[in-house]
Amino acid sequence: MGADSGGEPTETESPASTADTPGGAVSLPDHPIATELAAQPRYGGLDGHLIVAFEDPSCPRCGAFHSQVVPEVRDKLVEPGKAAFVFRNYPVVYAWGGPATQALEATFARDESAFWGLLDYYYRNQSRLSVDTVSRLTESFLAGTGVDETAVVADAENKTYDDAVQTDLDAAEAGGVGRTTPAVALFRDGGFVTTANGSVSYDLIANTLGEA
């Protein structure tokens, strides 16, 4: 997501101060994965641990991660104020993930709540989605959210928010997250720890962050 993507991140806007990161790791503001971090969709404030997930709505294991792991992350790490969960687009799997990502950006620019709803919708309906159906199904879903669905689909088809998509792709490439999705970058107390690929478990994330 790009800096012009609007949205209303919860809690603090500025990245954490990372003067003394654990083990001398690369600190959050200096890491390419954190490029335009405050402008991304997220749960939680940026003053604790950080989980940055690069996801493709067309990737089946991203869907499993989003439905099985993210809720536990929110319950046990985000809600207690220990960590933030940040979403970044990473359309590298099936072709329909490209236009879906454009629609996600266009939706996020208008309403963050509708963005999370659309992302859930994509994951729940992966078997129905294709290059031919993604615009129609996106419009159909957004019709019930209060967002101008026609404008979103037009923006997606015109790639109005392509710069924001490219910002995410550049962050993934510069951060070396690999092409196996989802790719999850973990920052402990403001210091980069590692990336993990695949729909890794909550326990893996919590242990890596020292919160098990």
Place this chain on the structure above:
Amino acid sequence: MARGLARLPTGRSDWRLMARTARLVLSVPTYAVVAVVATVAALTLFVASLNVPLVSSVVVGGSLPLVNRLRVLLELYPFVGTSFGTAQGVLLLVVAALSGVDVSMAVYHLREHGLSLQTGGTSLAGVVLGTLGAGCAACGSAVLLGVASLLGVGSSLLFLPLDGLEFALGALVVLLLSIYWLADGMRGGRVAGCPVDI
């Protein structure tokens, strides 16, 4: 060995030969241990190959207590963590187990009869394909899309009905062929005092 390469396990007797030879080799405690060790090593290789940065910076390096490191490693395995779905997990376990049997039979064949380059190469191909299968099992269609784009194939033309498990299925086929050729090479011999031929 040209005869072995030309043969494929087509009949019931071929599958019975494979099963019998594998069972006889694994009935020798030393080779059973080799199979178990090779199975665990193969599975570890499969799952670690997906997350080299994580393993190197958290499990091997880093500052976490040992118990946390081991937990992170365990969470990478099928049915312990959430990285693999049920079908993917079962297929990975089967590929790992077949890798163990294959390695055990190859070691037996090497020690008892000498192993030809062709048969050894087939076993190695099985292990390499198994590793690729593990990578694809998470969501490796992205890898295949990258390879396809290098070959000039547009991503929209690519259809992966098994979401990347195709590599693991390929590994399964190669491992079975490898086991068959190893068993075929042992025809006429004896394992653990029993004749290989049925």
